[in-house]
Amino acid sequence: MASKTPHIGPLSPEFALLGLLSQKSAHGYELHQRLVTDLRQVWHVSLSQTYNILNRLEERGYISGTFQEQEKLPARRHFHLIPTGQQRFNQWLHTPSRCTVRAIRVEFITRLYFARASSPELALHLIDVQVVETSAGLERLKTLLDEIPSEDTFNRLGVDLRVRQMASILEWLSYCRATILLS
Amino acid sequence: MASKTPHIGPLSPEFALLGLLSQKSAHGYELHQRLVTDLRQVWHVSLSQTYNILNRLEERGYISGTFQEQEKLPARRHFHLIPTGQQRFNQWLHTPSRCTVRAIRVEFITRLYFARASSPELALHLIDVQVVETSAGLERLKTLLDEIPSEDTFNRLGVDLRVRQMASILEWLSYCRATILLS
DNA sequence: ATAGATATACTCACTCAGTGAGTATATCTA
DNA sequence: TAGATATACTCACTGAGTGAGTATATCTAT
Numbered sequence: 496m497a498s499k500t501p502h503i504g505p506l507s508p509e510f511a512l513l514g515l516l517s518q519k520s521a522h523g524y525e526l527h528q529r530l531v532t533d534l535r536q537v538w539h540v541s542l543s544q545t546y547n548i549l550n551r552l553e554e555r556g557y558i559s560g561t562f563q564e565q566e567k568l569p570a571r572r573h574f575h576l577i578p579t580g581q582q583r584f585n586q587w588l589h590t591p592s593r594c595t596v597r598a599i600r601v602e603f604i605t606r607l608y609f610a611r612a613s614s615p616e617l618a619l620h621l622i623d624v625q626v627v628e629t630s631a632g633l634e635r636l637k638t639l640l641d642e643i644p645s646e647d648t649f650n651r652l653g654v655d656l657r658v659r660q661m662a663s664i665l666e667w668l669s670y671c672r673a674t675i676l677l678s
Numbered sequence: 679m680a681s682k683t684p685h686i687g688p689l690s691p692e693f694a695l696l697g698l699l700s701q702k703s704a705h706g707y708e709l710h711q712r713l714v715t716d717l718r719q720v721w722h723v724s725l726s727q728t729y730n731i732l733n734r735l736e737e738r739g740y741i742s743g744t745f746q747e748q749e750k751l752p753a754r755r756h757f758h759l760i761p762t763g764q765q766r767f768n769q770w771l772h773t774p775s776r777c778t779v780r781a782i783r784v785e786f787i788t789r790l791y792f793a794r795a796s797s798p799e800l801a802l803h804l805i806d807v808q809v810v811e812t813s814a815g816l817e818r819l820k821t822l823l824d825e826i827p828s829e830d831t832f833n834r835l836g837v838d839l840r841v842r843q844m845a846s847i848l849e850w851l852s853y854c855r856a857t858i859l860l861s
Numbered sequence: 862a863t864a865g866a867t868a869t870a871c872t873c874a875c876t877c878a879g880t881g882a883g884t885a886t887a888t889c890t891a
Numbered sequence: 892t893a894g895a896t897a898t899a900c901t902c903a904c905t906g907a908g909t910g911a912g913t914a915t916a917t918c919t920a921t
Contacts, residue, residue: 524870536836596779600839608832649791653719656783656850663846667839707899
């Protein structure tokens, strides 16, 4: 019954929350706010989704939350990262993103955000690794495109668009490098 | 309790199935096969997801299925489009896609597939409308980018990538037009 | 002065996307 | 003749994402 892919997918803000907690423990509302200020163009996460993920992360034993009474406002839960969660985050931080537009735009940028905060050299390294990964992906897509017969119009159009997008991601990655160097 | 957005989202293969049924009624297995031959680079839909959607579509009164006994193989359900479903499909067919990479790559290509099958002029018209829509989206993104302060590095990087992708989509749309004209 | 908006802080119940395993039979292939 | 592959579908699950609801405090404009 247990799913073969507990791989909860790096395309949910899960790792972003883990990362924010690795910088500073906090309660849900604050985490959500940090997410929507620093990465609002990257993730579109509602408050309730934030809490959903936080609860799951706690169930799985990656973070731990304790209730804090407050004088006037309602009690809140203060979360902090525990070793398994830190380990999970570190591993994610060093794994390149898949070669899809969404993975780059959402997951890779998030990774870069945390990498730069901990060490700008790491950020530059991640960019270089991602360039290699993406170039390889682009070649695979070009080969795939060549193998699709011209009558197969819509499959060709789909792959052709992906080829163009990979190419534009490569250009963006180089712009990204320059931006990180200057920042 | 009822969701405010019954907007089941055009990013599920729902409309593709409606469209396939508008061309020819069929049973689930066959619909799945048509999907993975003609649009395999566009949708990645498993057989069980196909049945899920077909069941939902029937519950909602867009399609209707009747059991057919077979001599040797197990009975199968033959689906056909009913008027509300046809109407829903027609409306979708004439609504431009949102300006996101995924909407274009998945939904727009699907729309084009059905448009060309019914009339190549319609396909060309849809492309032209989409160009207008996408150009407007690109301008909005550029304005947004200008409004993000340069210290806000990662939000800028996110929007910058989207700008590049919109630009590459516009080029692709023009390639698309040429392809449809020649096909 | 006070009414209404906004901020803090969280819970709950829901729909939809997507997967994997399971059931059953027929036919093709080495 | 055994195993892979094709036909045809069901079921139960996890995870993404939303909207409404609860409750209190503070700020703001009339």
